[in-house]
Amino acid sequence: MNVEKSEAVYRLTAQNLIKEYQDNEKNTNEKYTEKVIQIEGIISEISTLRGNSVVTLNDPNSLSSIICHMQAEDNKRALTLRKGERITIKGVCTGYLLDVIMVRCIIVE
């Protein structure tokens, strides 16, 4: 699966994705996991983990966030991001622990 070339199957806000998971984790998992989805949200944290960038999108109404593990190709671009900025990210959803986890993410805008 090439995230960059794939058209997002779903486009939604960070808030709505978290809400769907909190309402029904099982059904939401079936709907989104292993699919390329596009999420729009506000950046609450930018960090690096073993050489790769991690961008966290938050939902002000929830303790949960969306943790987006970026592809190596987007590491440099991720460094230019700022907390509080609105961003659109495309990636593969792997499920929900305390937060929604996304892997192989790229920045759309």
Place this chain on the structure above:
Amino acid sequence: MRGIYLIVFGALLIQNLSAQDKYLTKEGFVSFFSHSIVEDIKADNNQVLSVIDTKTGEIAIQLLMRSFMFEKALMREHFNENYVESYKFPKATFTGEIRNYDELNETNTVSEIVGTLTVHGKEKEISSKVTVIISNNQITLTGDFKVEVADFDIKIPAIVANNIAKTIKVSFELHHKPYN
């Protein structure tokens, strides 16, 4: 047992949210390694959730099976769809305790973790040697242990039986920080 798991995990997270004795990571590392004459297979998961209660030494760990990254995309696909059936069992969990937690310190760093590992909906009591480094407001656990594929009712088709080891080595590295 699932009930116990939910109670332990729920209690660790929800009770005393402001208490100083809970340590957490959402970016823990777990990898597994399979060695066979045909090939070596390794997968890494960097999104492991782990919570320690430093009062009791209890620990609860959760990870998403789909967060394991393989060298080849096809390996990941086979792993999730055919072997561990991630659509049915999206998570692996562990609940247990770090033995003699209150006796650990800068010089005494080696202990044992014992508890229940649940993979593919099957539970197995396991124990693992663990190195516990407590410093600068961080608790780091590292170690590895071995599991038998057959213990988790994971069926490997005969055609690839030589590609996948019967015993898998699991390694972990978890850097916990105070939960507040």
